[in-house]
Amino acid sequence: MKQSSQQSQGLLLFKLTLQQTFALGTLKVREIIPYQHLTILPQSHPYVIGSTPFRGKTIPIIDMASAVGYRSIQKEEYKKCFIIVTDCQRQLVGFMVRKIDRIMECNWRNIHPAPTAVGRSAYVLGVTEFDNQMVQLIDIEMLLSHIYPTSEDHLHANIDATDRARLREHRILVVDDSSVARRQLSEALEYVNVPFEVCADGSTALDMMLKSTATDNSIDILVSDIEMPGLDGYELAFEVRSHPNIAKSYIILHTSLSSEISVDRAHQVGANEALTKFDAAELIQGMLRGANHIENGTVSPGVSGR
Known part of the structure; x- marks a missing residue:
């Protein structure tokens, strides 16, 4: 890294x-x-x-x-x-x-x-x-x-009871400085009835993750925007990987950027995936891949293979 x-x-x-x-x-x-x-x-x-x-x-x-x-x-x-x-x-x-x-x-x-x-x-x-x-x-x-409002098809995903139960076993944190993006993320997760926490900046997210280890209730899956004032998503991913207590979290960088540059950079800083906003089905499937890696103890830095 x-x-x-x-x-x-x-x-x-x-x-x-x-x-x-x-x-x-x-x-x-x-x-x-x-x-x-x-x-x-x-x-x-x-x-x-x-x-x-x-x-x-x-x-x-x-x-x-x-x-x-x-x-x-x-x-x-x-x-x-x-x-x-x-x-x-x-x-x-x-x-x-x-x-x-x-x-x-x-x-x-x-x-x-x-x-x-x-x-x-x-x-x-x-x-x-x-x-x-x-x-x-x-x-x-x-x-x-x-x-160009996001269509309902992209905001809502359908998952079965087994996948929903799997996600509910894991603590999920989403972070985005855009109020629009936070509403979209919230709607996507509320639609599938999966609990989550949300914040608006990278510094708060990092602090929440570090504090979560003190209660033995660590955040398993982090979904973060890339472009944010202060601590951006790239830096947040790098900081997470740099702290041993939270380094095994599954990191999804969720970005409005459409270029391959964002994927390459995500790999460099230790994120597991980089997804382009906004498609709820893609995001939920990314979280399920994260749940699988968390359960198997196979989280490792780098962009996940599909």
């Missing part, structure tokens, strides 16, 4: 207004392209302003400023704008923004949860500083969930 859990991910900085700087983690960004002609999509969501070809596919383009509550980008502004193509939650989507600033290196421990003063911007996951200015990290999952 590597001696460091540091993730080689930066932040892409961009403008939605003239003054405020926003950011996305670079692992979510597939490409940045200048504005190109948009084809109107009939009966599309109001924030979807059209579609455009991208590497052999047609992708929807979302006015991000309008979607998060700021002034819409006007047609006369389009030619000066840029499109950020993201690979997130199993889909390619383009977000039109008014300006691209730069890509900056970032230690995600320096990103802090959004203060209440952020106010109306419910789409902000966290904040950091660059050149003495506040940078707001956009919650892409929440934004996409409002435009």
Whole structure:
């Protein structure tokens, strides 16, 4: 295992207004392209302003400023704008923004949860500083969930009584900084009537896991997001593997990232699996694999073979 859990991910900085700087983690960004002609999509969501070809596919383009509550980008502004193509939650989507600033290196421990003063911007996951200015990290999952809601088929899984009983024998902790993701995780586990615990950040999760060993009721299965302010999922997995008392937990990194990079990195930090959000059936099957490894004493670092 590597001696460091540091993730080689930066932040892409961009403008939605003239003054405020926003950011996305670079692992979510597939490409940045200048504005190109948009084809109107009939009966599309109001924030979807059209579609455009991208590497052999047609992708929807979302006015991000309008979607998060700021002034819409006007047609006369389009030619000066840029499109950020993201690979997130199993889909390619383009977000039109008014300006691209730069890509900056970032230690995600320096990103802090959004203060209440952020106010109306419910789409902000966290904040950091660059050149003495506040940078707001956009919650892409929440934004996409409002435009493309997850179907019931993906939120609900069916398991038999035997599998349910197996999962109920194991203590499960899920951690995600996105309120949307926590609701989805909760609904998926409540639907199959499996108890679980939930928290919103990696530091709290690590503390819960360490404390659980004192009561001889250790957390067996950890399901964690990857991109989180403070202690991110990669670092959380690395820390779990570094503490002998909790190192035998089964770790599933559950991420909106769709690239193979997330799987490779999960392997490096000692996670057992990396799953792309959101498919309840895949998640439950991952937990059942974890239960099997826990029961057989065969948990080992690395991405599990299917």
